Amino acid sequence: MRRVEEWEREAEWRLPAPVLAYFRQGAGAGLSAAEAAACWDAPRLLPRVLRDVSAVATRTSVLGTDVDTPILVAxxxxxxxxxxxGEVAMVHGTAAAGSLTCVTGNAGVPFAAxxxxxxxxxxxxxxxxxxxxxxxxxxxKEAGARAVVLTADTPVVGQQFSTGPSVWDTVPPEHLLANIDRRELDDWRWDKAADLTPATIDWLRTTTGLPVVVKGVLRPDDARTCLAAGAAAIWVSNHGGRQLDGAVPTARALRPVAEALAGSGxxxxxxxxxxxxxxALLxxxxxxxxxxVGRPALWALTVDGASGVQRLLTDLTAELAHAMALVxxxxxxxxxPDLVADGT
Structure with missing residues (x-):
């Protein structure tokens, strides 16, 4: 079994320095990006005993799609x-692991691929x-996308500081925005909208006919508002620490949002x-x-393409199943929630 840190160490020497820095980078001083994993390390568990765990199942479904693991790719x-x-290998790797991936609208391959x-x-x-x-x-949608994930935490792009060459000076144009007409990129119409409201959720749902997931939610009141506006699911995220530095870690934001959505379905x-x-168990x-998972999937993709992504997710799922047996x-x-000790 290979740990995420091992994938990252091997990816380090394979990636161009500006790309490696971009993948790791957080906004501002990088506080939110740096603390994220440690915040998941902190909680303590209260395992049950004398439970039959001779067979442990990790299967579930997300928005009607059956998956063998609840560990998906961001x-x-x-x-x-x-x-x-690129995204072709990522999608195939996640599928081979019985998982699914969310593909960025900035993808470097045509959706048709x-x-x-x-x-x-x-x-x-x-x-x-x-x-x-x-x-x-x-x-x-024509290429098979099963849901739309609205990124709601980016009315403006977070400030990111770096030294040395910018990644945008080194990346070939064809590795980005493969699904738009690049001749129109300087047009204001391609700028991100800063006037989003809850009504945007219903507009996306009725325009595409697909379920809408709202990503970037950290507050219980925002979660309830999104559901009332037609969201099918809520995604607690601080954008990997790449938007507002100092935003609450998702490990702390999750429980209050879950409590706010209890009973909603x-x-x-x-x-x-x-x-x-x-x-993942926590x-x-x-x-x-x-x-x-986001960055871990990038490290695995770098090292071994689709096979690397498959192994990463398979190993993480095996770790999850092992922990499930122990609790x-x-x-x-x-x-x-009673498996997580109070005060953590």
Whole structure:
């Protein structure tokens, strides 16, 4: 079994320095990015004993798609810098592990290249020109995207500071934004919209006919508002620490949001610093339906393409199953908040 740290160390010497820095980078001083994993390390568990765990099942479903594991892959940019096949390899690797991936709207491959039985969702930044947004998402839907993930925490792009060459000076144009007409990129219509409201959720749902997940939620009141506006699921995320530095870690934000959604029937996801099967168990016990990993999947993609992604997710799922046996949980339904010690 290979730990995430091992994937990262091997990826270090394979990636160009500006790309490696970009993948690791957080906003501002990097406080939120740096503390994410440690915040999942802190909670302590109260395992049950004398439970039959001779068979442990990690199977579940997300928005109607059956998956063998609740550990999924978050959207990330510049995947073709990690591996020549980029998002194609990522989607195939996750599918081979019985999982699914959320593909960024900034993908470096045409959505049509992802068409097939492998399940995937599309992440959306709503643009100033809603028509262009609708056209982009229609292409994703035609290629098989099963849900739209609205990134809600990016009215403006977080400030990121770096020394040395910028990644944007080194990346070939064809490795980014493969699903838009690059001749129009300087047009204001391609700028991200800063005027999003809860009504945007219903607009996306009715325009695409797909379920809408709202990503970037950290507050219980925002979660309730999103559900009332038509969201099918809530995704607790601080954008990997890449937007507002100092935003609360997702390990702390998850429980209050889960409590706010209790009884609603809505699905709940979380990302941000999850690096082990134990981390995933904690998140699921605190109320998450599934968890997403971002940077770890990039490291695995860099090292061994689709096979690397498959192995990463398989190993993390094996860690999760092992931890489930030790806390006395034969299935995901048995992962409940009482397994997490109060005050953690």
């Amino acid at each position: 959207p990330t940019t510049l995947q073709r810098q990690a591996h020549p096949e 992802l068409a097939g039985p492998a399940p995937w969702w599309v992440q959306a930044y709503v643009l100033k020109d809603r028509r262009l947004t609708a056209e982009l998402l229609e292409r994703a 809505a699905e709940l996801y979380v990302d941000g610093g999850l690096r082990t099967g134990r981390h 998140a699921l016990a605190l109320g998450a339906t599934a968890v997403f 006395g949980a034969p299935d995901l339904a048995a992962l409940t």
